[in-house]
Amino acid sequence: xxxxxxxxHWLIGLSYFAPVIGFLVWLGYVQIRDRGKExxx
Amino acid sequence: MLLIAHGLVVxxxxxxxxxxxxxxxxVVLVVSFVALAVLWPDPRLQDEGWRPLPEGxxxxxxxxxxxVACGAxxxxxxxxxxYSGLNGTRNTQENFAPTFVYVVFWVGLVPVSVLFGDxxxxxNPWRAIGRAxxxxxxxxxxxxxxxxxxxxxxxxxWPATLGILAFATMELVMSPGPGSKPETLATASLIYSGxxxxxxxxYGVEAWAERGEAFSVYFNxxxxxxxxxxxxxxxxxxxxxxxxxxLEGLPGTVPFVAVMIGSVTFDGLAAAPIWTNVAPHxxxxxxxxxxxxxxxxxxAFMVGLVACVLLIYGFYxxxxxxxxxxxxxxSSERLAGTFVxxxxxxxxxxxxxxxxxxxxxxxxxxxxLGPLPNIGALLSDPLGNGSDVFGTAGHTINxxxxxxxxxxxxQVGFVVAGHVAALTLAHDRALALYDEARLAVxxxxxxxxxxxxxxxxxxxxxxxxxx
Numbered sequence: 001x002x003x004x005x006x007x008x009h010w011l012i013g014l015s016y017f018a019p020v021i022g023f024l025v026w027l028g029y030v031q032i033r034d035r036g037k038e039x040x041x
Numbered sequence: 042m043l044l045i046a047h048g049l050v051v052x053x054x055x056x057x058x059x060x061x062x063x064x065x066x067x068v069v070l071v072v073s074f075v076a077l078a079v080l081w082p083d084p085r086l087q088d089e090g091w092r093p094l095p096e097g098x099x100x101x102x103x104x105x106x107x108x109v110a111c112g113a114x115x116x117x118x119x120x121x122x123x124y125s126g127l128n129g130t131r132n133t134q135e136n137f138a139p140t141f142v143y144v145v146f147w148v149g150l151v152p153v154s155v156l157f158g159d160x161x162x163x164x165n166p167w168r169a170i171g172r173a174x175x176x177x178x179x180x181x182x183x184x185x186x187x188x189x190x191x192x193x194x195x196x197x198x199w200p201a202t203l204g205i206l207a208f209a210t211m212e213l214v215m216s217p218g219p220g221s222k223p224e225t226l227a228t229a230s231l232i233y234s235g236x237x238x239x240x241x242x243x244y245g246v247e248a249w250a251e252r253g254e255a256f257s258v259y260f261n262x263x264x265x266x267x268x269x270x271x272x273x274x275x276x277x278x279x280x281x282x283x284x285x286x287x288l289e290g291l292p293g294t295v296p297f298v299a300v301m302i303g304s305v306t307f308d309g310l311a312a313a314p315i316w317t318n319v320a321p322h323x324x325x326x327x328x329x330x331x332x333x334x335x336x337x338x339x340x341a342f343m344v345g346l347v348a349c350v351l352l353i354y355g356f357y358x359x360x361x362x363x364x365x366x367x368x369x370x371x372s373s374e375r376l377a378g379t380f381v382x383x384x385x386x387x388x389x390x391x392x393x394x395x396x397x398x399x400x401x402x403x404x405x406x407x408x409x410l411g412p413l414p415n416i417g418a419l420l421s422d423p424l425g426n427g428s429d430v431f432g433t434a435g436h437t438i439n440x441x442x443x444x445x446x447x448x449x450x451x452q453v454g455f456v457v458a459g460h461v462a463a464l465t466l467a468h469d470r471a472l473a474l475y476d477e478a479r480l481a482v483x484x485x486x487x488x489x490x491x492x493x494x495x496x497x498x499x500x501x502x503x504x505x506x507x508x
Contacts, residue, residue, distance in 0.1 A: 016498075017501070024490055
């Protein structure tokens, strides 16, 4: 079966993990931003 | 797992899509995190605040006759399991042994431990027999017997980890198949008993029960959530969850908890299309290397089980490694051992949510849930040979105990409550560990990520039961 035929299942499965993915992206951004600030100081 | 699926009833009429429950759970965790940061400025759980219950109650419950009676019950149930496994019907569902071991003992004792404390310690058949043998040896020797060897610290909880992994292998890799057969369970019980007695003879009954015996360690971890605890000859109350803060991060503790969560994860994953698509390819891989069909499939399942355990272990270690970057000067090893107790409520959430219907439905073979709880069919006919000791052999499973939607809401509730409890424990420990409150909160950003990750995984796994 082509993967695209299962795209709906994959997307629904992925949506469960959206909060943790979003949170990790935000956390990574904050870390990088804080490092930049510390380097500037 | 053997017998019937855990979430065999199809849900309908949920007000929002199932995945949105995952998002709502994540929001609850973030709000809890903020609330803890604002409203919980000092450690409150590091001191258990244990205070004894009225002395008479403790004296009765911890008296020698009660201890002997509890031990005797444990030994009787172990004996019944072995006897029915070896002499009863080969039908998994009609024999006492599989339902008792996999449902009542493995799953049912978990809520009992959380509510009433370390109950298994009192009923532990191996500890009871070990203590009885030691008493006989002392009496025969008319004096003290040689002291056991000191339990090596480096062994930590590793023997228990191997024991629990072996049990999970029987349950999840070899079932359906030899792992769920009554005779296999009986033989495994005898082998495990033999190994346990040898280890108890070497290192002492209490030392082995505390760290090496798999089921003692398993149920003791859950019992640390309980507000009830025995100390000496007294029974007392403590703050709920606070018993976990005293958990020593011995070698093997993180892997032990990873097996606890990882095995449930794999049990859920085994029902998911992603696994049912991958498993045949994995099995083919082993078949092409000369492994028989049956063993190739078991090898594939073993790979899946180990992968799930490693996934949980790796995710936790990743969170710890990230938390280390905020400062404080602690090693990853130290942080992993210091926060490992926070994973126990998560393990409870996984077990409670995943095995809820399994316990409520399959457990009726032992305790029938009719209008009033009653003796189950398997106790009336443990061998499955047509006997009817209590006149209840005709009882069948009452599936009306809980509806599909009630199950889902209860599962989501367990998952959220377990992770909020874990977050609370982590926050409390961070406050005690770090000198600066700012560092404590920043380190917990990463633990929050771990908790949200485990929550998402738990709800996704539960949703797979119906996919």
